[in-house]
Amino acid sequence: MDPVGIAIVGGGIFVKEQHIPAALASPLLSIKAIWSRSRKTAEEAAKLVPSDAASSVDLYSSDSGEGKSYEDILKREDITGVVLALPIIDQPDYIKKALAAGKHVLAEKPIAKDIATAIELIEYYMRTSAETNASLAIAENFRFYPKWNYAAEEIKKLGKVTGFVINVVSMMETSNRYYNTPWRTTPQYQGGFLLDGGVHFTAAFRRLLGENAVESLVAQTALVSSHLPPVDSIYAVLKTKSGAVGSFIHSVGTTMSATEFYFACEKGSVKADRDKVVTTVGFGNDAVTEEKTFEYTSGVKEEVHAWGESILSGIANPDQTPGLALGDLELIEAMLKSGEQDGARQKLEHQQLV
Structure with missing residues (x-):
């Protein structure tokens, strides 16, 4: 062919x-x-x-x-x-x-x-x-990272998610070549870099959370670094349909630096950072920990090839559906809106994994 x-x-x-x-x-x-x-x-x-x-x-x-x-x-x-x-x-x-x-x-x-x-x-x-x-x-190339898929499977093994802490913070400097793209420097859309890059992290979070979708959230937003309007930092508390509560922090304008996705489950915990996933089964002195390190990949080669496969087969790739992208966007938009409304609770409607 x-x-x-x-x-x-x-x-x-x-x-x-x-x-x-x-x-x-x-x-x-x-x-x-x-x-x-x-x-x-x-x-x-x-x-x-x-x-x-x-x-x-x-x-x-x-x-x-x-x-x-x-x-x-x-x-x-x-x-x-x-x-x-x-x-x-x-x-x-x-x-x-x-x-x-x-x-x-x-x-x-x-x-x-x-x-x-x-x-x-x-x-x-x-x-x-x-x-x-x-x-x-x-x-959405993050859905083609082996790290996120591995971590999601580890979370499933440990039973119900009981809490989570997402912490993705860094500084988008004026010297960064992406910053110097004119349409990004003066954004004509909500959230600036929080929207542009933020959907990567909501995609990863939703992959790890699985079918236990976010039901509502409250958030505060801020502009910490003046060169990153309209806002560059989100601090949110999210509640899932099962009742689990966790935090989602994302900033592109801070002097802190971290990429941590930490999930507590009934039988242990899973922590994913920049290049590894740490799974802990059990608690206290009986806990058993396993660490798996991943080589960096952008995921783009995998996603582009997967798209080619979907064209030839006539079957949409489940990791590339518009519905999934809508959910990633909704989660960011809800946090931004809550911040605009001084922490008003936002209900989410498009978090189904389709």
Whole structure:
């Protein structure tokens, strides 16, 4: 079977460092075109394609003239799918155009800037896919980290979750290349970097929590570092449907540094940090601890290959559904809204794992 012809839409850092190498690594996919707003950026991205394949990759951009627009890519019969990595506020429109043209879509997280936009997009997708059979997958690479999947299975073995502490804190410095992306420096969407990067951590948290979804939460938010508006820190208390209570702290503007996901269960505990998972069975002197270390992977090669498999099989990958992405977004939005309302309790409605 011939590889699926795809277009890479976007020419930013993540496209160059992750999406293009991931597509090249998958035997299921063949890059036919690259689009970016500027021809220069598209050309820079194309340099990453090996010389033996580069001649078959066509470049498109907003400034390339007639016949070289994004819409022209969507007219090509040899292009079955598109990988979209664009600014948060722009991406839904590009997704809709691709779906309307019958193209399968793998779109970077978050699914949209807010819940209202995400729901409208999903409804559009459901209507359109019934006619075109085009699929929408959301790229959340954290769901393809072996570490999170291993930790989730360890938590299941230990019975009911009784509590949790999530602590993800760091400093997004002005020298950071992602900070210096113009649409991120002056965000036109809620939460700034807390939304852009935060959905990674709500995705990981929800994977570990499993079917015991968050029911409600209260939170306070703050702007600690003035270069990270509108807010850069969340301190939240979450309550699950089973009654378990825990904390979720996420800051991109603090001098502290930590990545810790700690779950207490009936029969022990599981703690996941940057590169390892520690499982403790039992309590006190009878406790038995096991530590497993993981080599770093971005998860992007795995997620892009999985998308290729879903196109060929016609079966959506359960880790890439729009419904999952909606839940990741809702959790962040609820914390931000609670902070805006001085800690008012927020009820959640979209935490089902679909």
